Amino acid sequence: MAPKQQAFVTEITPQSEDFSRWYTDVIRRAELADYSPVKGSMVIRPYGYAIWELMQSALDRRFKETGHVNAYFPLFIPESLLRKEAAHVEGFAPEVAWVTRGGDETLEEPLVVRPTSEAIIGTMYSKWIQSWRDLPILINQWANVVRWEKVTRLFLRTTEFLWQEGHTAHETEEEAEAEARRMLGVYKEFLETELAMPVLDGRKTESEKFAGAAHTYSVEALMGDGRALQAGTSHHLGQNFAKVFDITFQARDKSVQHVWQTSWGMTTRLIGAAIMVHGDDSGLILPPRVAPHQVVIVPIPRGDWRTTVLPRAKEIAATLKQAGVRVMLDDREEYKPGWKFSEWEMRGVPLRLEIGPRDIEQQQVLLARRDTREKLTAPMEGLETRVAELLDAVQAALFERAVAFRDGHTLRTTSSDEFRRAFEGRPGFVIAPWCGSADCEAKIKADTQATIRNLAFDLPPATGDCVRCGQAGMTDAWFAKSY
């Protein structure tokens, strides 16, 4: 058996050998996505899309709970609208796709395929808002956007991707600020609860903020290879877009004012993040909350199993389904149990339930955890409770494991030597004093490829002098190499 198992393992490159290759191997073997004939664009396959649907519904529920509603805006944006906000167009111009022809006709005004929807939504808001009584507007849209990136990577960066973008308009600066912060909080809670992914929340530096925003907040997660990944952003747009799109309202004091806006988004990149945070050399490990199949039942075919084991397996599947568990009964006869064990492990199913003639006799089943590979028996009596407990336990263990990994890959230093040496590799996060200048930030990036991921909300006092210039530190910042 041993040589066979080794042969199987070679289908996925070990993480330690080549993390990037491991990542793409897992995606393709687990059938999450595939390359398409369109350059830079991928196909999200049913298993990957099922994960996205679970993320969507978990997020959408939170948006609704916080008073937001969904709408849909056009894919195409006239060039002139995109050009209205100077910083915005400057930031996005290099990566927009253009439509210059419709059928046989050359368009009078070229259209861009939306890279984000501030421009088109701002235009509509100016029509919809007249009075302070029209505010706030709390709209979200689920959509696809296009950004012509030079380098692409499955889920993490593709020319077209799926996301949600919230766009809100408010009466006051304080209200908009509170909204931007609140949605960042929603993101953090979502990631930690649903994806078992610990994140740092904070504010982006000037050089890293969204094109056209007053300021940008982000949540940052640490991947298994020691690189950070921005998992979500929330922008306080100030009145920048309101002024150029003429979004005004008459206030309670009869004066005419510009609205204060926010926008915030999360994308299908999160699927890639979940893969890289939790996966191992055997493949995916999915957090139960977003696993398309939370439990896979593998009946053991022996003797007259079709009349003894199989009916019992179907009963268990029905019971678990009734209890709200996403369960899949793998009763295919063309594959052996051992093959199925490996296959579902590779696909990251959190819990496997084995049932064979021996188990029927003893009124029990065998349960195997994907995360720890621990196997245990459980009586059939009260099985749905036991399964629910175990799914919760896996979810919690994955989060704790990820926290431990992040903490184990977070270095505090005040020494510029140690800082530089750390970034010769991929150390994870490095917390170090920074003077606050964009110049030092840029030099650090040029020297080490590390960037400030974000700054904690309550700026911690610097624990030393700036690791780049040696001047007095303004604060300790979180540095990392990032995706």
Added chain:
RNA sequence: CGGGGCGUGGCGCAGUCCGGUAGCGCGCCUGCUUUGGGAGCAGGAGGUCCCGAGUUCGAACCUCGGCGCCCCGACCA
């Protein structure tokens, strides 16, 4: 867009240096035996060798041009 690598049945690769019958493993199809950690045997199907030009009696292989993918940088969710 710079540097490097790769493109050959569905997947992973050998063959390319030195031009001469397209191969291997896995997968797939059929049958029998199997089935509690990726089963065995037998038979079988499946290929514009990324695309286009050129050199040659003859090109997967040599030359030129293009396209795509991967890795490392600069840009980004």
